[in-house]
Amino acid sequence: MIIAGRLVARRGQGKTVFADVEDRSGTVQAWATLDRLGDDGLSLLAGAHLGDIIGVRGTVVRTRRGEISVAVDSVEMLAKALRPPPDRHAGLTDPETRYRQRYLDLMASEDVRSQFVMRARAISGVRRFLDSRGFIEVETPALQPIYGGAAARPFVTHHNEQGRELFLRIATELYLKRCIVGGLEKVYELGKDFRNEGVSFKHNPEFTMLETYEAYADYEDVAAMLEEMVSAAAVEATGGMKVPWKGGEIDLTPPWRRVRLTDALEETSGIDVLAHPDPDSLRAAMRAAGLDAPDTAPWSKLVDGILSQSLEPTLIQPTILLDYPLELSPFAKRREDDPRLVERFEAFCAGMEIANAFSELNDPDDQRERFAMLQADRAAGDDEAQPADEDFLTALEHGMPPTGGLGLGIDRLVMLLTDRHSIREVILFPAMRN
RNA sequence: GCGCCGUUAGCUCAGUUGGUUAGAGCAGGGGACUUUUAAUCCCAAGGUCCUGGGUUCGAAUCCCAGACGGCGCACCA
Numbered sequence: 287m288i289i290a291g292r293l294v295a296r297r298g299q300g301k302t303v304f305a306d307v308e309d310r311s312g313t314v315q316a317w318a319t320l321d322r323l324g325d326d327g328l329s330l331l332a333g334a335h336l337g338d339i340i341g342v343r344g345t346v347v348r349t350r351r352g353e354i355s356v357a358v359d360s361v362e363m364l365a366k367a368l369r370p371p372p373d374r375h376a377g378l379t380d381p382e383t384r385y386r387q388r389y390l391d392l393m394a395s396e397d398v399r400s401q402f403v404m405r406a407r408a409i410s411g412v413r414r415f416l417d418s419r420g421f422i423e424v425e426t427p428a429l430q431p432i433y434g435g436a437a438a439r440p441f442v443t444h445h446n447e448q449g450r451e452l453f454l455r456i457a458t459e460l461y462l463k464r465c466i467v468g469g470l471e472k473v474y475e476l477g478k479d480f481r482n483e484g485v486s487f488k489h490n491p492e493f494t495m496l497e498t499y500e501a502y503a504d505y506e507d508v509a510a511m512l513e514e515m516v517s518a519a520a521v522e523a524t525g526g527m528k529v530p531w532k533g534g535e536i537d538l539t540p541p542w543r544r545v546r547l548t549d550a551l552e553e554t555s556g557i558d559v560l561a562h563p564d565p566d567s568l569r570a571a572m573r574a575a576g577l578d579a580p581d582t583a584p585w586s587k588l589v590d591g592i593l594s595q596s597l598e599p600t601l602i603q604p605t606i607l608l609d610y611p612l613e614l615s616p617f618a619k620r621r622e623d624d625p626r627l628v629e630r631f632e633a634f635c636a637g638m639e640i641a642n643a644f645s646e647l648n649d650p651d652d653q654r655e656r657f658a659m660l661q662a663d664r665a666a667g668d669d670e671a672q673p674a675d676e677d678f679l680t681a682l683e684h685g686m687p688p689t690g691g692l693g694l695g696i697d698r699l700v701m702l703l704t705d706r707h708s709i710r711e712v713i714l715f716p717a718m719r720n
Numbered sequence: 721g722c723g724c725c726g727u728u729a730g731c732u733c734a735g736u737u738g739g740u741u742a743g744a745g746c747a748g749g750g751g752a753c754u755u756u757u758a759a760u761c762c763c764a765a766g767g768u769c770c771u772g773g774g775u776u777c778g779a780a781u782c783c784c785a786g787a788c789g790g791c792g793c794a795c796c797a
Contacts, residue, residue: 299760300753319754336747350755369730370747375758376732382789383731394731437797483796484721590797614797642797670797719788 289314289356290341290364292393293334295374303331304355307342310399316342317349318358327361336374337367337393381710388714404523405700405712411522412496412696413476415515421472421498426461428454428478434672435459435617438481441491454480458497459617459691460678463646466499467686474498476696487708488638491717494696503690504645505629509606512633512641512692513540516604516699523703530705531602531636542604542633550607551589555596559589559611560626584663586613601634616656618644619688636702643692650682 291309298304301320306313318331334340341362349355372378372394384391391398413423431450433440435457443452458475465473479495500507517527517538527539545553552558555575562568565585572579572588577595579588589611597607609621610630618628629645647653657674664671700712710716 295758297756297759298753299756302754302756304756304759306757315757317755321754349757351757353755353757355755371731373731373746375746378731380727380731380789382727385789390731439796481796484794486793486796487791489796586797594796610797616797668797670795 287346287356288341288343289316291339292371293336293338293340294371296331296334296336298332301328303328305331305334305340305342307340315349315353315355316344316358316361317347317355318361323358323361327358330363331358331361334363335367335370337369337371338363339365339367382718385710385716385718401704401706401711402714404704408519408523408700408703409476409494409696411519412515412694414522415518416474416498419472419511421474421500422470424462424465424470424473424475425477426455426458426465426475428480430455432673432675432677433457434675434678436479436481437670437672438483439670441480441482456481456672457693458495459693460675462497462499463686463689463691464678464681466501466646466689467681467684471501471687472499485717487710488698488701490697490709490713493709493713496692496694496696498692498694499646500690501687504688505608505631505643505690508643508690508692509544509631509633510540512606512643512694513538513542513604515694516633516640519699520703523700529703531702532705532707534602536603536636536702538604538635542606544606544608544631546609547593547607547611547632548609548627550597550605551592553597554600555592557592559592563626582667584613584666584668586611589614598634598639599637602637604633604635606631606633613659615644616660617647617653617691619647619649620652638698638701639695640698640702641692641694643690646686646689646691648682648686648688650679653682654679 289307289309291307293305294308294313295306296303303318305316305318307316318328320328341364342356342358343360344356344358347355347357372390378384378390378394429443429452431452433453433456438456440453440456443454445452456479462473462475474496476496477494478492480492483489483491485491517540520527520529520538528535528537548558548560555577557571557575559568562571565583565588568585568588569579572592577592579591583591608631609627612620612626612628615628615630618630621627621629631643632639633641647656660671661674697709697712701707701709704712706712
């Protein structure tokens with residue numbers, strides 16, 4: 287048999303050498319003797335450094351101590367390691383080295399390797415799920431003349447030949463909806479978005495996002511699909527729908543708890559936001575409840591403040607919060623029974639938002655008014671309010687079928703599935719200073 | 721951006737109230753050993769104590785500034 291891999295341990299014994307060779311499937315011991323391997327081979331093995339990549343040919347035997355080993359007939363140096371590997375027993379713990387030189391982290395830790403295998407399985411599980419339901423994967427511009435589809439500041443870059451400013455996308459939403467207008471009917475894109483913001487345990491400036499759009503579906507259909515998709519990804523990555531989380535367990539088995547946002551806010555904060563329709567009144571109620579409420583924040587930001595301060599941390603088991611205020615949702619369709627609300631939900635799990643979905647606004651006139659509201663926010667100093675996209679409005683004017691759309695944060699999903707509590711643990715090369 | 725904490729050998733870490741020449745294990749170098757399991761034993765080597773100032777007779781140690789990192793906050797509809 288032939289094995290090739292990294293030399294991770296060696297026990298020399300004069301005219302006998304034991305060498306542990308590791309590849310992605312695990313570690314196997316090679317056992318070399320002078321009698322069998324000869325002088326040149328044995329001195330090559332004896333002189334190899336930990337970290338070298340070697341190839342070994344031999345027959346499988348069991349040693350006196352009972353370990354399955356390869357009795358070596360020939361050995362080959364495939365690549366020398368000029369620098370030593372991380373300490374085998376203590377491992378690599380310095381976070382800076384772990385992230386900046388992730389190859390050392392992977393080398394040192396089977397756990398870290400398996401982490402990224404699970405990430406890959408979760409992602410392929412998501413793709414398989416969507417493909418099997420008739421979605422097609424599309425690719426839309428990452429460099430955009432106008433950014434939109436989310437509230438965030440963009441990265442700005444420059445196209446030399448055309449002499450113009452371009453933005454790295456903050457979302458794929460507006461292009462994917464153009465695909466729906468064109469009749470592709472079920473589309474998704476799984477790729478990087480870029481938001482010019484700080485880092486935290488759940489934020490990285492570039493991150494992986496899934497967006498799906500399905501014609502003739504609404505947000506209830508999307509909620510049902512999300513539950514099935516996430517549980518399918520969990521099965522793919524971990525083998526089950528119940529995953530460990532911070533010493534407890536999260537059960538992703540559908541259906542998930544559903545609750546109206548305004549009811550959930552009232553449950554945890556005691557505040558009925560619809561009873562406080564103006565910022566001053568809501569701000570006073572929040573402060574009376576002991577919550578932070580900035581003086582300048584508009585009503586929508588205040589509602590979001592209650593959500594993130596009072597409600598989000600309590601949402602450990604998967605929960606779907608339904609029916610958001612219109613002001614928070616410029617691309618979502620109004621509810622017919624209450625025009626202050628839109629047909630939108632966000633899914634929370636492990637105390638984090640993992641998904642955001644709505645029945646897409648397909649009325650171009652209403653959409654134009656929503657853009658105008660954003661322009662007013664922008665004029666009032668909200669630099670995260672996105673600019674109006676006339677080309678997108680033109681597309682809507684050609685007629686977009688009623689559509690259910692979804693955004694799912696893939697990095698956060700992987701955190702949830704693998705019991706990792708920092709986004710840096712699920713991104714191979716996370717953003718670092720300099 | 722703000723606050724707290726951290727940075728000593730390739731890796732993991734000690735380092736006394738500020739006191740002579742900054743230590744250990746592993747890795748790496750030399751040697752012994754033909755069934756080891758973090759093999760063992762002997763020898764030698766290995767340092768910008770993050771950087772720059774300052775205090776002091778004397779600084780890894782105290783002070784200031786900076787870099788980088790971690791955590792928290794802010795930001796993130």
